[in-house]
Amino acid sequence: MEEQSSSPMRALFIGFGNVGQKVAEVLFVEREKHPRLVNLNLSIIGIVTKSRGSLVNNAGVNVVRALKDIQDIGRFSSLGFELVNISGLDAIRQLDYDVLIELSTLSIQQRGEPALSHVREALKRGKHVVTANKAPAAFAYHELQSLAREKGVRFLHESTVLDGTPVFSLAREGLKGCTISSVSGVLNSTTNFVLSRMEQGESLESAVKTAQREGFAEADPRHDLEGWDAAAKITVLANALLGASMTPFDVDRQGITHVKVEDAQRAVKAGKHLKLICKAWSEGGTVRARVSLQEVEHGHPLAPIHESGSILMIESDLLAPFVITETDPTLCDTAYGVINDLLSVACK
C-alpha cells in the first residue's frame, strides 16, 4: 500500500548527538542492510548543532562525510563548504525543508526550551515534525497537535517512550476505539539498571558508573536518578493517550537517590523487586500521574523487566490489560522510532 515518493523528503536536523548520528548512519550508511527502508527517500538539507558546527546544503548535505568528521574530530570539518553559522531557530524559520527532526537535549528546568519553540515554529510554517525529545509533548502536547492539524502536517514523537518499540503508533492504529483509563510502567532504563545491580550488592554510585560505561546513563545522572526522565515520559503518555494537559511538574515524583543496597536486597529476600513505577490514570474526570518506588512481586505484570529494559501496561474500556516489553534496547531502537515516524510522514 505504501509507495515510494518520487522526490526525496527534505529533512532538517536540530541536534546531532548519538541518536541523530545513528538515524543518519542507518539511512545513509547501512541502508542496504534494511530492505524495508526503500520507502524512505530522505535528503538532509541541514544539520544544526550547538557544539559540533552546522551544515546547510540545499542540494543535500554530504552525510557520510559529516558522520566521518564527527567520528574523527568530534565536529564538522571546517574544510566543508557546507559549514555555516546559523541558530536552530533561524534554520527552522528560513531553510527549505519538509520535516524537522528535533533531537536537541531535554531541559525540564527550562520548561522544554529550546525544543518547544523549535517545534512550534516549524509547525507554524506547515512543516512536519518528528522528535525524540520529550519536552514538546510533555509541555505543550495539545497546542502542538492542534497546530499540526490546522496546518495539515504531523507532529510525531514515537521515540519518547520505550525508544522505537511501538507505543504511540500502536495506539494510533490499534486502539482507535479504546478509551485508555491507565498506563503504567517501568520507563527509565538507568534507574531500572541501577536497582537491578543494587539487588546484587553493588552500590548506587558504582551501578551508575557501570550504566555510564555501558552508554545509557548520562554524564550527569541526576535527571534519571531523581525521576525527572520518568516524569517526562509518563507526562507524554498522559497527554497523548489519556487526554491530559499536564507538565512534568504536575507529576507526583519520587527518585531512587535515597535507596540503599540493603533496601534492594531486603525486597529480593521477600520475593520482590524494587521498581521505579510510572503511572497515569483517569480519576473522576481528571488525569493524575505519579512516579514512585514500589516493591513489585514476581507475578506482577510489570515484574518481568530486568536491567536496561522497559515495560508498559495499557488498560482501557474494551481490551484486557496488555503489556509491551522492550527487552534489551540499543541506540538503534531510539533511532528506529525517529525512522518509523519519518515513514509515517512519507507514506500517508
Add this chain to the structure above:
Amino acid sequence: MEEQSSSPMRALFIGFGNVGQKVAEVLFVEREKHPRLVNLNLSIIGIVTKSRGSLVNNAGVNVVRALKDIQDIGRFSSLGFELVNISGLDAIRQLDYDVLIELSTLSIQQRGEPALSHVREALKRGKHVVTANKAPAAFAYHELQSLAREKGVRFLHESTVLDGTPVFSLAREGLKGCTISSVSGVLNSTTNFVLSRMEQGESLESAVKTAQREGFAEADPRHDLEGWDAAAKITVLANALLGASMTPFDVDRQGITHVKVEDAQRAVKAGKHLKLICKAWSEGGTVRARVSLQEVEHGHPLAPIHESGSILMIESDLLAPFVITETDPTLCDTAYGVINDLLSVACK
C-alpha cells in the same frame, strides 16, 4: 484526525456466534459506555447464519431485537419481517453493503472453506473485509491482499492472533521500516491454561473441562489440543509479517495430547514451565514455522504468561526483540479486534 463519516457504513455479518453477538452488543447496546466509538457509524444490513436463521434489511436490521431473540430462543424470531432464507455466498454476492464481517467457524480440514470463498467473493465485488476467522489469512493471504489492493479496499484480520490486542495494526503503523526476522509466542489459550493446571496436578481431561466451563475451550477441544489452532495462528503471522506463503499444513506441528501431569510437574521442579511455543522465522530466504512443546525457564521472554493469556515476541533488523502480552482476555477482546478493524476501514 479521524472524522465521523456522515452516512453509516453498511455491514454484512456472516456468522453470529459469541464474537458476532459481542461486536453487535458493544456497538448497539453498550455504545454509550465507550466514548471513542463515536467514529464508528455502522448499519448492519444483513446477518446470515447456518443454525440461527438469517436477517436482511436494507434499512438496517433491528440488532437489539436480534440479540434478544438469540438470548431468549437461541435463534432469530420467526415473527421478524427481516427473516429470510439465503446462503452466505448469495448474500455476499447480492446484498448492498460496504464491509463484510466474516465470523464463520475455522475449518482446517476443508482448507479454510467456506470462509475463504466468502472473503474472496466480497473482495472481488470491491467490498472491505474484516474477519476474526484465521482461515483466509492462513490459506490465501497474498492472493486476498492483492485482490484488496487491486480493488482499493481493506482485508483486515486483527482478531486472528492475540484477540484484539494490537498485532497486525501495530506492525502496519509501528514497524513500517522493519524487516521482521522471527515471531514466536504462546498463542493458544486453551493449551496454555491446560498446561498451567497440569502443573498443579490436575489431569489433562479435567483441565480441559474447566477451560470449557470458563468458556474459552471449544466443545470439541481437539483443534486446540492437537496444535491446529496454534498452527493456524503462526501461519497467519508468517504470511502477514514475514512474507511467507504457507498454510497450516506446512507447519511442523506438535500438540499436548501426549503430556502427562508428571511431565508438567517435573518441569516446574526444575524451575521451568511447559509451553506450546509457536515460532516462524526466516532462514536462508525461506520462512519456516513450528508449533512445539518446550520447557521454558523463568527468565525466558515467553515465560511470563499464565492460564488463559497469550504472548508474542517480535524480532527484526532494526528493533531489539519486544514482547506483547495479553494478560486475561475475554470475549470482548476478540470483539474489539473486529471493531478496531472496522474503525480502520471507516477512518481512512
